[in-house]
Amino acid sequence: MALSSNTGWRILAAEETDKGHLHGGIEIDPEGIKAAVIQVSDADQGAGAKVVFTEEFNVALRRDQDGRFTQEVVKTAARAIQEYHTIIRQQYEVPAQQIYVIGSSDFDASDLEQLAKEVRSNIGAGIAFLSAESEARLNVIGTIPRRYKEGETWFDNRSQSVVIDIGSIKTKGAYQQYRQPLVGAPYYDFVAVEIPTGIANFTDEINRAAGENAGVNKFATSARALSGSFIKAPLRGELKRKPGLEYRKKIYLNGAIVRAMMTLLHPDDRRPLVPLTMEDIDVFHERAVTSPQALLNPNLSRIRSDEIRKEVEKELEAVKISFTTKNLIAGAEILKSIASECNFQEEGKKIFYARFSNMSLISSYLLLRAADAPQP
Numbered sequence: 001m002a003l004s005s006n007t008g009w010r011i012l013a014a015e016e017t018d019k020g021h022l023h024g025g026i027e028i029d030p031e032g033i034k035a036a037v038i039q040v041s042d043a044d045q046g047a048g049a050k051v052v053f054t055e056e057f058n059v060a061l062r063r064d065q066d067g068r069f070t071q072e073v074v075k076t077a078a079r080a081i082q083e084y085h086t087i088i089r090q091q092y093e094v095p096a097q098q099i100y101v102i103g104s105s106d107f108d109a110s111d112l113e114q115l116a117k118e119v120r121s122n123i124g125a126g127i128a129f130l131s132a133e134s135e136a137r138l139n140v141i142g143t144i145p146r147r148y149k150e151g152e153t154w155f156d157n158r159s160q161s162v163v164i165d166i167g168s169i170k171t172k173g174a175y176q177q178y179r180q181p182l183v184g185a186p187y188y189d190f191v192a193v194e195i196p197t198g199i200a201n202f203t204d205e206i207n208r209a210a211g212e213n214a215g216v217n218k219f220a221t222s223a224r225a226l227s228g229s230f231i232k233a234p235l236r237g238e239l240k241r242k243p244g245l246e247y248r249k250k251i252y253l254n255g256a257i258v259r260a261m262m263t264l265l266h267p268d269d270r271r272p273l274v275p276l277t278m279e280d281i282d283v284f285h286e287r288a289v290t291s292p293q294a295l296l297n298p299n300l301s302r303i304r305s306d307e308i309r310k311e312v313e314k315e316l317e318a319v320k321i322s323f324t325t326k327n328l329i330a331g332a333e334i335l336k337s338i339a340s341e342c343n344f345q346e347e348g349k350k351i352f353y354a355r356f357s358n359m360s361l362i363s364s365y366l367l368l369r370a371a372d373a374p375q376p
Contacts, residue, residue: 022052022098023370024088026081027362028112028127029104030168030200031256031322032058033077035084036362037092040370049367053092054359055084058322060168061107062200069112078118085123096124102365103129106170135361136174136192139163141368142360143252144176145273162248163357164342166255166334168200171231175244193245195234199257202230203330219326220289223333231337239341246342250350254357257331260319262353264295267312268303276351281339288332292325 021041027034037052057080064070081101088094101119103112109129116127130138140163148157162175173193180186202223207214210222239246253276261284262274287295296319303309323331338344344351354360 021370022092022094023366024053024092024094024099025362025366025369026084026088026099026101027104027365028061028077028081028102028107028115029361030061030106030198032056032060033080033084034359034362035088036359036366037088037094038363038366038370040367049363049370051359051363053088054363056358057084058318060200061112062168069115071114074112074115074118077115078122081119082122085125098369099125100365100369101125101127102362103127104361105130105132105135106167130361132172132192132194133190135172137190138361138364138368139165139172139174139357140176140190142364143254143354143357144250157250160248161250161252162245163252163254163354164245164338165357166253166257166331166338167198168256169196169198171195171197171235171255171334171338173238173242173245175248177244191242191244193238193242195231195238197230197234197334199327199331199334202226202334203324203326205230206326206330216289216292216325216329220329220333223289223329227333227337231334232341235338235341249348250352251342251344252352252354252357253335254354254360256322257328257335258353259315259358260323260328260331261335262355263312263315263319264298267298267300267316268308270308270311270355272355274353274355276353278339278345278351281336281344285332285336288328292328295328296320296323296325 021039022037023040024037025035034054034056036054038049039052040049059073059076059080061069061073061077085099088099089096101123103109107129109116109127112127120126140158143163144158144161146157147154149155158176159178162173165172171194175191177189177191178186179189205226206219206222209226210218214222261280262269265280265284266274284295298316300309300312303312343349
């Protein structure tokens with residue numbers, strides 16, 4: 001159930017749906033609140049699902065100097081969750097028992113205890129906080145297509161693929177691994193990889209080293225100097241324990257910095273899965289550290305379709321709201337460091353941007369709930 005060209009995802013009008021097969025969800029992660037409604041057909045047979053509704057509300061769930069979430073952040077997030085719940089319940093008529101609220105593994109339940117209380121008070125539902133392993137499973141299911149075809153033969157795609165998500169406070173990886181125990185039936189295991197460095201906290205570290213008022217050149221130099229201890233060293237530790245991250249031949253990239261890169265470098269490429277190269281990553285990094293303002297203002301003249309141009313302009317505005325020039329440099333440094341450590345340049349490796357991967361977690365969670373599968 002990856003959000004890719006071979007899954008048949010599309011937006012449906014409300015009157016087209018069967019309410020009994022509708023499932024809705026709201027996801028809370030450090031970048032904000034996401035909502036989705038899917039329509040499942042023959043879930044017990046694994047026939048698949050179609051998207052009815054998706055939307056994101058970008059509110060940064062970040063802590064204050066004391067490590068706590070402010071009342072303003074909690075209230076804003078609670079209000080967004082309540083509004084999405086109302087849309088899902090009333091506009092799309094999803095039964096209340098088929099609406100779920102989940103929290104990213106970036107949070108402990110204790111982190112958002114006040115938000116959980118507000119959510120339960122407002123909509124009568126609790127927040128299910130995911131473990132890193134559960135999130136790995138959902139990201140693999142939601143991002144990586146199950147199979148690929150060569151000639152007339154189908155092959156298992158997930159056995160040779162990995163997903164890497166660069167977030168605001170963590171960078172995560174995940175892959176599926178086939179296990180054959182000495183006793184019992186074989187099964188799939190989902191391996192979670194994680195380093196405690198993301199765009200926001202890496203930006204903070206660089207600011208501390210370079211100074212809050214550092215110019216672009218000094219900030220970029222500090223970013224490069226700090227990448228060894230904050231990105232490469234912890235990643236090498238994970239690679240030793242979980243080598244699949246390095247040796248898998250297909251890499252599916254997601255996260256806000258990857259979406260920003262695609263919007264700024266290839267705004268006219270609207271494919272669900274876009275092939276990338278190390279050159280793309282190198283060019284993005286070079287422009288981010290030398291001329292970030294120019295990078296943030298790409299030439300859109302080659303886009304002839306008015307509809308696509310409007311979509312791109314909306315995405316470009318979102319990038320400008322989400323990223324300062326320092327965030328852009330920090331994110332580009334993380335992406336380039338990961339590409340280097342994981343040998344993206346190795347012959348035979350293929351890199352993809354999964355356009356709809358920002359909704360992979362909540363969408364795959366809903367599909368599993370709909371199919372009554374074992375839950376994370």
